[in-house]
Amino acid sequence: xxxxxxxxxxxxxxxxxxxxxxxxxxxxxxxxxxxxxxxxxxxxxxxxxxxxxxxxxxxxxxxxxxxxxxxxxxxxxxxxxxxxxxxxxxxxxxxxxxxxxxxxxxxxxxxxxxxxxxxxxxxxxxxxxxxxxxxxxxxxxxxxxxxxxxxxxxxxxxxxxxxxxxxxxxxxxxxxxxxxxxxxxxxxxx
Numbered sequence: 427x428x429x430x431x432x433x434x435x436x437x438x439x440x441x442x443x444x445x446x447x448x449x450x451x452x453x454x455x456x457x458x459x460x461x462x463x464x465x466x467x468x469x470x471x472x473x474x475x476x477x478x479x480x481x482x483x484x485x486x487x488x489x490x491x492x493x494x495x496x497x498x499x500x501x502x503x504x505x506x507x508x509x510x511x512x513x514x515x516x517x518x519x520x521x522x523x524x525x526x527x528x529x530x531x532x533x534x535x536x537x538x539x540x541x542x543x544x545x546x547x548x549x550x551x552x553x554x555x556x557x558x559x560x561x562x563x564x565x566x567x568x569x570x571x572x573x574x575x576x577x578x579x580x581x582x583x584x585x586x587x588x589x590x591x592x593x594x595x596x597x598x599x600x601x602x603x604x605x606x607x608x609x610x611x612x613x614x615x616x
Contacts, residue, residue, distance in 0.1 A: 444474030444481050451485065452556055455492065464492045479514060480554055486510035487519060487558045494527070503527055517551070518544040519560040525569040538573035541566045564595050568603070575610055584610060591616070 434450060451466030470478075471485040490506035493499040504527060511520040521544025528537035548563040571586030587603045587610075595603075607614050 442473045444470045444478045447473060448481050448485060448555065451488065455488065460492050460496075464489055467492070480552065483510050483514040483517065483520070484554045484556050484558060486513065487523060487554075488556060490523060490527075491558070500531070516547050518547045518563070518566060519554065519558050520544075521547070522560050522565050522569065523558065525566065525573075529569055529572055532576075534573045534576040537569055538577060541569040541573065545570070561596065561599075564590055564593055564599070568599060571603075572606065575606070580610060584614075 447466045448470035451463045451470060454460075454463035454466060467485040467489045471482045471489075474481040474485070486506050486509050490503045490510070493502040493506065504524065507520050507524040507527065511524065514520070521540045525537050525540035525544065528534075528540065544566045545563070548566070567586050567590055571583045571590065574580075574586065575583035584607065587607050590603055591600065604616050607616055
């Protein structure tokens, strides 16, 4: 395990290195030093713009995540996610995170739209250098299913949820889907 002190010392000799800045940001985030993490993620995004696209993209997604738990930072969250999507529009993670952000904000059309857009980019994926809570294509379908119900598309929502239950998905998604099906149709057989 690399200590934060060692990373900072290394960065002091190579301050424009996007990888070192990214590594420091990840470590700061682990240590719940959120302001510092945001600063280093932004530096990684700036310094890696022309040379390290996945670092830049992931950094912008992580900035959004850092702001997500803070009160009154909704604009910062959506800005960071939109910048990530603009930077690498052919990746699904940003679309998922923005769709989930809109779901949590109860902006159902936006949730549905960004889930649908993200579904176009799920086929070829390189691993990102950090976890950004994207678990696979099914999370976009989940967001689409939730928002479809709120948009008055009950049958579409139920079809998506039943299709998801046939997949190998994490238990917390499976139980949420079953709960949603029951709320939509209390007579449903699950």
